Each structure stands twice: as C-alpha cells, then as structure tokens.
Amino acid sequence: MVETCPTVDMLEEYSFERLAPKATEDLEEHLLICQSCQNRLKSIDEYIGVMKAATRKLEQEKKKKSLRRVSGEFVTGLRRTGPMPSAKA
Numbered sequence: 001m002v003e004t005c006p007t008v009d010m011l012e013e014y015s016f017e018r019l020a021p022k023a024t025e026d027l028e029e030h031l032l033i034c035q036s037c038q039n040r041l042k043s044i045d046e047y048i049g050v051m052k053a054a055t056r057k058l059e060q061e062k063k064k065k066s067l068r069r070v071s072g073e074f075v076t077g078l079r080r081t082g083p084m085p086s087a088k089a
C-alpha cells in the first residue's frame with residue numbers, strides 16, 4: 001500500500017471543512033499514520049484560525065453597526081410618537 005501525502009491545498013480544504021466526506025475520510029486516515037502531515041495541518045490550522053478570527057471580528061463589527069442604526073431609528077420613533085416619561089413632572 002503506497003501512501004502519498006495530500007497537497008497543502010487539500011489540507012487547507014480539510015481545515016475549512018470543504019472536502020467531500022470520502023476525501024475527508026482518506027485524509028484523516030493518512031493523518032493518523034503521517035507525522036509530517038500532522039505537523040503541516042497544525043501550522044495550516046493555526047493561520048486559518050487567525051483568518052477565521054479576523055473574519056468573525058469583521059462580522060461582529062458589521063452587526064454592531066447595524067444594531068446601532070436600528071436602535072437609533074427606534075429612539076427617533078419614540079420621540080415622534082409622544083413626550084419622554086420625564087416630561088410628566
């Protein structure tokens with residue numbers, strides 16, 4: 001049985017969970033027996049982890065901005081429909 005190491009591209013796809021189930025299975029089987037691929041995957045995982053964290057941060061920033069816009073509209077709506085509770089006194 002000849003084992004060939006997967007390409008870096010394949011390891012990246014695996015890290016992104018984009019590989020087909022069969023390919024994932026084959027790759028995982030190979031990883032079990034191949035220390036050098038485990039090491040390669042580890043370093044790929046690290047930089048993909050950084051990339052994913054950066055993407056997540058960007059998405060959170062976007063969400064925060066849209067939330068702020070929505071609550072701004074809400075406050076404006078309140079002012080339009082009636083006096084603030086503090087105006088009672």
Ligand SMILES: [Zn+2]
Nearest residue numbers: 005006034037
């Ligand atoms: Zn290998």
